[in-house]
Amino acid sequence: MNTHRPGVVFLLGPTASGKTGLAIELVERLNAEIVSVDSAMVYRGMDIGTAKPDAETLARAPHALIDIRDPAEPYSAADFRADAIAEIERIHAAGRLPLLTGGTSLYFRALEHGLSEMPSRDEAVRAHLNAEAERHGWAQLHERLAAIDAETAQRIHPNDAQRIQRALEIHTLTGLAPSVLHARDKARRNVAALPWSICKIAVAPARRETLHARIAQRFETMLAQGLYAEVEKLHARPDLNLELPSMRAVGYRQLWQVLDGQMTLDEGITRAVFASRQLAKRQLTWLRSLERVAWLESEEKNITNQALEAIRAAGQPVGPVL
Structure with missing residues (x-):
């Protein structure tokens, strides 16, 4: 403070x-x-x-x-x-x-x-994406992500199933590229910054x-x-x-x-x-x-x-x- x-x-x-x-x-x-x-x-x-x-x-x-x-x-x-x-x-x-x-x-x-504006996890969407990955592999889903959101795909390794799944889940639920939502969240956090000085004390x-x-x-x-x-x-x-x-x-x-x-x-x-x-x-x-x-x-x-x-x-x- x-x-x-x-x-x-x-x-x-x-x-x-x-x-x-x-x-x-x-x-x-x-x-x-x-x-x-x-x-x-x-x-x-x-x-x-x-x-x-x-x-x-x-x-x-x-x-x-x-x-x-x-x-x-x-x-x-x-x-x-x-x-x-x-x-x-x-x-x-x-x-x-x-x-x-x-x-x-x-x-x-x-x-x-x-x-955050990020949607919560959706088990139905995840199940569908997992089924697709079993048929075609996560590398192919990564290619789909690259076509939707090149910025996000560049940050995610083609073998990182968890992050590929989450990125595609966000797009499926919102119709927006994850990078767009991340940018919005960052802007919101800047606007939402508290005008007070915070002293944090942890007891354990x-x-x-x-x-x-x-x-x-x-x-x-x-x-x-x-x-x-x-x-x-x-x-x-x-x-x-x-x-x-x-x-x-x-x-x-x-x-x-x-x-x-x-x-x-x-x-x-x-x-x-x-x-x-x-x-x-x-x-x-x-x-x-x-x-x-x-x-x-x-x-x-x-x-x-x-x-x-x-x-x-x-x-x-x-x-x-x-």
């Missing part, structure tokens, strides 16, 4: 790394306000399984963008970006520092870089085993707090099903399948913990791809002071330290 633009702090980290606790401590030391970056906390009635802060915690440190949707309603990355920008502007107008924290990498990417345990243990312990605690009953209540609603984004959240999905009779409770717990570990692995992979991130070990006793120092070192006035 620098002194010429208002600041924003991204407090990042894998699930169960201690982000929320650190964020609350920072709010109590700084003139800051929390904005949640969590695709499950936006939903009302999904409290225990999302590790949503309780009423007492929210009284100490209010969180924006939680409990803003019913689980039956969709909430997209585009919705989040618009809502987050509005909250950041509100917090800045009040003279405070926005502290964005959560584990939804897609939301952070959408906020910082804007949204130093050892993978520690994170795995924390994930297992947290899910056990959630069950003790009544997670199964929470999912039972959602399962009883006729307007909810596993096709909805809300019900695909880790923990909810597996216990929903238990209630559907697809597996035992023990199997559901095992799968939920495994899915949480896989989520954490993906989150860490993304975090390690970022540049200019201050990494903190969640087991450190002075982690709050380290985070404060990282914010100060970024060069942005953050208001009085309380």
Whole structure:
């Protein structure tokens, strides 16, 4: 961050790394306000399984963008970006520092870089292209790509089946050359660039085993707090099903399948913990791809002071330290 633009702090980290606790401590030391970056906390009635802060915690440190949707309603990355920008502007107008924290990498990417126009994968189109490749070979499909989009074909090796398939899939779904869409995306990202200086702090345990243990312990605690009953209540609603984004959240999905009779409770717990570990692995992979991130070990006793120092070192006035 620098002194010429208002600041924003991204407090990042894998699930169960201690982000929320650190964020609350920072709010109590700084003139800051929390904005949640969590695709499950936006939903009302999904409290225990999302590790949503309780009423007492929210009284100490209010969180924006939680409990803003019913689980039956969709909430997209585009919705989040618009809502987050509005909250950041509100917090800045009040003279405070926005502290964005959560584990939804897609939301952070959408906020910082804007949204891509690239279509999602289409299994039917991919199956058709794979069948063609089996008959004629990927080299011939590469020739077809060259006729459609010479610029993209030049960057892709004739034997790179995955990238040839994706390029042709994009053309099939949009009718446009992939290079055209890439150029549009680049232009959109430039336009969408945030007018604020961002300080990124990542918190995670130093050892993978520690994170795995924390994930297992947290899910056990959630069950003790009544997670199964929470999912039972959602399962009883006729307007909810596993096709909805809300019900695909880790923990909810597996216990929903238990209630559907697809597996035992023990199997559901095992799968939920495994899915949480896989989520954490993906989150860490993304975090390690970022540049200019201050990494903190969640087991450190002075982690709050380290985070404060990282914010100060970024060069942005953050208001009085309380």
